[in-house]
Structure formats: structure tokens, C-alpha cells
Amino acid sequence: MAKIQDLLSEVLLAGDEVASGATVKPSANFNADNDAVMLIRAVETKGIDEHTIIDILTQRSNAQRQDIAFAFEKRAKKKLEDVLNGALKDPLKAVILGLMKTPAMYDAVEMKKAVKGLGTNEATLIEILCSRSNKEIEEMNKAYQEVNKKNMVNDINDDTSGDFSKLLCALAKGTRPEPSNVEDHELIDSDAKVLNEATKQKKGMDTAKWISILTERNIPHLRKVFQRYNVYSPRSINESIKDDISKDLRCNLLALVQCIQSTPEFFADKLSPIAKNDLKRDVLTRIMVSRCEIDLIPIRKEFKKKTGKSLYQCIKAATKDDYERVLLALCGGDD
Structure with a gap:
């Protein structure tokens, strides 16, 4: 377990400042086997116990969720992600399956969705590539290759053109110099x-x-x-x-x-349409899943500055049922 947590901690933007901005943090009294048992009961319950699934998976870190998945498969002889995929319905399913992927795998899947098929989702590509660190992009490239058997930079290059393609490919290589103590x-x-x-x-x-x-x-x-x-x-x-x-x-x-x-201000802007109940569900889901263990608290603060409303209350007004429940849990509180 410790090894998985160490690897995932490297993927975060790093440091105590980032950790303090998270709304989802590791559970102090974590027991992967106990969680796995509860999830087995939840998915075997007639009608599915969505509340238990939400309550467990939104109160554990990504590293802990990977341990739960391992314990679940050991007991149930089935992959947790496959079981959840069959048991849940969208939009709750999209959030839960996103939480079960490693950050790199989640980004890789979102990148593939943005480049495949008719038309490129430019906003998604730029959102992900602009906001990830070199380490995150490196891990994303590896995950993309693993899942798609293709090079991510090549796919972006094939699917885009002109200056936009040059910008994306430069970002997707993840070769931006790291910060230096020396100011030139x-x-x-x-x-x-x-x-x-x-x-x-x-x-x-x-x-x-x-x-x-x-x-x-x-x-x-x-x-x-x-x-x-x-x-x-x-x-x-x-x-x-x-x-x-x-x-x-x-x-x-x-x-x-x-x-x-300012990365938090960038994401607050992306979320701001929800204040007028005008935010696309996939954007809301992706930001809540990808930022809850990084900087959702400063994003919430910037959102309040921009809209005069709390993100928590806007989610309550714009969503319902289990989708509302899971997003409010990730949001982590009202402002």
C-alpha cells in the first residue's frame, strides 16, 4: 500500500500547500479489506446501495481506492471497476469510475475521448495539458500508450492542425523546465x-x-x-x-x-457557468474528479470571488439525486 501511495504522491503538483487544498484526503482509519467487504454487500444488495458506494469511495484517497480494488478482486474474483460499471448508471457512474482510475489513467482516457471520433474537443485538450505538471504529463503519456497502444503526442498531431497543434504537442511532451532558485x-x-x-x-x-x-x-x-x-x-x-x-x-x-x-482561477472560470445552471456535465465531472485531491479548496474560493455564490450551493441547485450526493462529497463543504 505504501508503495502505491508514494507513487501517486509524486504525481501531485507537490508539497504541503497542494495537500492543504485537497477536499479528499486519505482516511486515517483505513482498512482496505473492510471497505471491500462493504462494497461487495453494496453491489449485491437488491437495487444497489449507491449511498454506501459513494460514502466509501469519496472518503478515501486515490491510493487507498487502488488498495480497495485489489482487496475487492481478491475476495469477489471480479474487478471492482467492472462490477461498478455494470451496477451503476450515469451520471453517477462517470464520477465513480473516474475516482477508481489513477490520475494518470483518468487523464489518458479523457484525452483519448477528446481526440477520437468526429471533431476534436479542443477545450478538454487544452484544459488537461495546460494544468498538469511535467510528472503528471509523463505518467499520462505512459497510461495513454498502455491503454491505446498509441503515442499520445502523435494522436494529437494527427487530429489537430496549425498553430493549435504545435501548442498542444509542445505541452504534451511535458518538457517544460522545472522551477529554478535562480531568477534570470x-x-x-x-x-x-x-x-x-x-x-x-x-x-x-x-x-x-x-x-x-x-x-x-x-x-x-x-x-x-x-x-x-x-x-x-x-x-x-x-x-x-x-x-x-x-x-x-x-x-x-x-x-x-x-x-x-493561477490554476485555481483557471478552473473556477471553467466552473463558473454552473452559477447560471449552464455547465456541461462532463466538464463538471472531470474537474471535480481530477482536482479534489489537489486544489479544490482554492478553486472553491476563486469560484466564490467570481460568481458571488458557493460552488457547493451551485452544485445543489444544478444537480440531483446520487450525482448531487457524490459531487457534494467531493466538494468537501460550503463557503
Whole structure:
């Protein structure tokens, strides 16, 4: 069990600050075998005991859920994920099955859904790739290869085109430099100047330079670049993108810049339509599942700032039944 927890902890963005932002944390009195027994009873109950399934799986960390799955299969001779898939109905099923996957596997599945079939879900691709660390992207690539027997970067390249494809492929490689203790003031100034000059090209904005800098610099460095940008331009970095970037890349670069500036604010924006009961269910499910063990508390705070409403109350108003119950459990409280 400890080995699984160690591996998963490496995938998180790291540190006490991240852990303190989680709404779902490891259960202190955890016993995988006891949980497995309770889940066996829950799925064998006439009509299925959804409440027990929700109460157990939303109060355990992902590492603990993997141990429960192992204990369940040992006892029941069936895979827990397969049993839950057959026993539950959407939208509850989508949340529970998402919780049962490792973070890397969940991201890999969501990425595959976004690139397969007719039309690409650009918003999903950019959401995941903008907000994951190098380690998370590395693990996602491995999981994608394992499940699909294909290279994720190649699939993205085949399914997208132009500058958007270049941006996604650069992010999907997960090669952004890690933060450094040394602040390179000359490079900060140079990058800010290059970004500004790239907006003044007669033939249109030099998007290649923007993509290069935004994907090949570490996050703290880029935050300083965005601040320095105002020395060379009367407009903010966001205003320049809105004014000068072509429509097909504009929203994606804005999402990337916002995620670099503040990941919780980025996700609060993604969730904000729920305040008007106008949020797609798959987006709500994915964010709640993928962020509950990372930074859902700061996301909740940013959501309250933006909408004047609590995420908890908005979920209550926009959902119902077991889907409401599971999302409120992941939300972790009212603000």
C-alpha cells in the first residue's frame, strides 16, 4: 500500500500547500479489506446501495481506492471497476469510475475521448495539458500508450492542425523546465520584449515565438515575464492575445496564460457557468474528479470571488439525486 501511495504522491503538483487544498484526503482509519467487504454487500444488495458506494469511495484517497480494488478482486474474483460499471448508471457512474482510475489513467482516457471520433474537443485538450505538471504529463503519456497502444503526442498531431497543434504537442511532451532558485532577469526582460515585438509584425502576430516562450519556460519565470510585459506594452498580456491572436488560437493561449498565472482561477472560470445552471456535465465531472485531491479548496474560493455564490450551493441547485450526493462529497463543504 505504501508503495502505491508514494507513487501517486509524486504525481501531485507537490508539497504541503497542494495537500492543504485537497477536499479528499486519505482516511486515517483505513482498512482496505473492510471497505471491500462493504462494497461487495453494496453491489449485491437488491437495487444497489449507491449511498454506501459513494460514502466509501469519496472518503478515501486515490491510493487507498487502488488498495480497495485489489482487496475487492481478491475476495469477489471480479474487478471492482467492472462490477461498478455494470451496477451503476450515469451520471453517477462517470464520477465513480473516474475516482477508481489513477490520475494518470483518468487523464489518458479523457484525452483519448477528446481526440477520437468526429471533431476534436479542443477545450478538454487544452484544459488537461495546460494544468498538469511535467510528472503528471509523463505518467499520462505512459497510461495513454498502455491503454491505446498509441503515442499520445502523435494522436494529437494527427487530429489537430496549425498553430493549435504545435501548442498542444509542445505541452504534451511535458518538457517544460522545472522551477529554478535562480531568477534570470535578463531572460525575463528579453522574453517580455520578444513577446511584445511578436505582436507588431505586419503579416500578423508571430505566434511561433509566443508558443515557444509559453511552453519552453518554467512557470515562475513566465509569471515574471507577464509582469515585465507591461514595461513594453500599454496592454496586458491577456489584452494583447485578445487583440492580436487569430480566433482559432486565441482562446487556447488565453487559457494557457490564465493557468500559468493561477490554476485555481483557471478552473473556477471553467466552473463558473454552473452559477447560471449552464455547465456541461462532463466538464463538471472531470474537474471535480481530477482536482479534489489537489486544489479544490482554492478553486472553491476563486469560484466564490467570481460568481458571488458557493460552488457547493451551485452544485445543489444544478444537480440531483446520487450525482448531487457524490459531487457534494467531493466538494468537501460550503463557503
